[in-house]
Amino acid sequence: MKIKEIIVVEGKDDTTAIKRAVDADTIETNGSSIGDEVIEQVKLAKKTRGVIIFTDPDFPGEKIRKTISEKVPGCKHAFLPKAEARPKNGKGIGVEHASIESIRTALNSVKEEMEEFISDITLDDLLDAGLIGGTHARERREKLGVLLKIGYTNGKQLHKRLQMFQISREDYIQAVTKILQEERN
Incomplete structure (x- = not known):
């Protein structure tokens, strides 16, 4: 399965897991304090190929997702349920622990961010x-x-x-x- 968009992940282990599951390029944030250089890479990626943000289902992962969404609006998002992001030993949580099937399912279910939609859910x-x-x-x-x-x-x-x-x-x-x-x- 080939992914056109560039996938934003947190680190090298996430890139390794993604590449086991799909043919894709990644940008690594290397933590939750995202530098200007990474933001510029994400902006260029969005302009040229599109971006999927695929971070860990935890607080730092959500912080990264929010930071990138604010600075680079209109990205796509892939989400991994917490239960599918835990290793067998139960320690830690992250994309790097997910099965190939879970990663593919998340990437097949990307959601596109829209700014101009008004939901009727109150x-x-x-x-x-x-x-x-x-x-x-x-x-x-x-x-x-x-x-x-x-x-x-x-x-x-x-x-x-x-x-x-x-x-x-x-x-x-x-x-x-x-x-x-x-x-x-």
Whole structure:
């Protein structure tokens, strides 16, 4: 499987894992404090071939994703569920621990960032579904991120990410319904 876009990852081990799964080029951020040189590489990559941001499903990975999105708007995003980013020994989390199949699935499910979309999913909808402010909100957001392939977010960022990736009300309702049904069973 050949990927046209350049994939932004955190480090060398992530590049190795990506190259085991697909034929692709990468840019490594080498940590969460992203220098101007890396941002310039990402800008050039976006202009010439497109960019997929594929960072670890943890706080530093989300920080990198947010920083790049702010400085280089309009990137595509690939998300890996936390459960698929853990090694067999359970220590650590990252793209480098994912199976070839998990990496391919994430890259086949990229989401494109859109700036001009206004979602009809409201904050009240998120509250009603128990995605913010409830006792099971974090777990529900994690499940929603997996089902919609938008990754995990905190309560404040969920509404923004639903808009950014143009998640339809229908897809949102189907995912929330599935999560709530699983909880009842």
